[in-house]
Amino acid sequence: MLLLLSGLVALQGGLGRLRELWALFWRQPGFWTLAGSVGFRAFYALVCFSAAYASGWVVAATFQFTVVASLLVLALFGQRFPRRVMLYAVLVFAGVCLVNFSELHGRPSVGISDLLLGAVPALIAAFCYPLGNQLVWQANRPPSAQAPRWAARLPHLNDGLLGIALVMLGLWLFTRRLA
Numbered sequence: 001m002l003l004l005l006s007g008l009v010a011l012q013g014g015l016g017r018l019r020e021l022w023a024l025f026w027r028q029p030g031f032w033t034l035a036g037s038v039g040f041r042a043f044y045a046l047v048c049f050s051a052a053y054a055s056g057w058v059v060a061a062t063f064q065f066t067v068v069a070s071l072l073v074l075a076l077f078g079q080r081f082p083r084r085v086m087l088y089a090v091l092v093f094a095g096v097c098l099v100n101f102s103e104l105h106g107r108p109s110v111g112i113s114d115l116l117l118g119a120v121p122a123l124i125a126a127f128c129y130p131l132g133n134q135l136v137w138q139a140n141r142p143p144s145a146q147a148p149r150w151a152a153r154l155p156h157l158n159d160g161l162l163g164i165a166l167v168m169l170g171l172w173l174f175t176r177r178l179a
Contacts, residue, residue: 020161028155031139039132046125054103054118061099062122067092070130077134078146
């Protein structure tokens with residue numbers, strides 16, 4: 001995959017763009033490995049683990065908690081939301097709970113341990129995905145007055161390459177190979 005993406009980036013912007021991409025990665029390899037590991041690797045592993053213990057539709061429905069988890073991750077980075085947004089988040093959470101409880105009561109072969117082994121990792125994965133994305137987003141923006149102090153420890157990448165979705169995908173997949 002890395003070769004394919006490198007080829008696409010080179011076709012899009014030439015070898016100069018490809019060199020810029022690799023230089024961007026090697027300026028902060030620890031950061032990219034962390035963000036890629038949290039946002040993609042942990043997310044993927046947890047969803048796969050969940051699928052071993054719960055039906056696919058239950059894992060997919062539980063992963064919809066990403067909507068709520070994204071709000072909580074953004075709040076962790078200093079964002080504020082109107083109360084009505086939180087009301088919608090509560091509705092999403094209620095829907096996730098209903099799906100999981102219906103699976104527990106609808107299939108006699110499913111026990112509480114299967115429910116926990118299927119739902120809890122999917123819920124954790126729902127936090128991993130937006131957290132990895134937000135780490136990269138914050139690193140590419142100037143520090144905000146609303147951001148917590150610990151966010152100032154993130155590297156300040158501020159590179160135009162990060163505005164290109166294909167470059168972002170290439171960096172994340174490259175970190176997946178390293179981690």
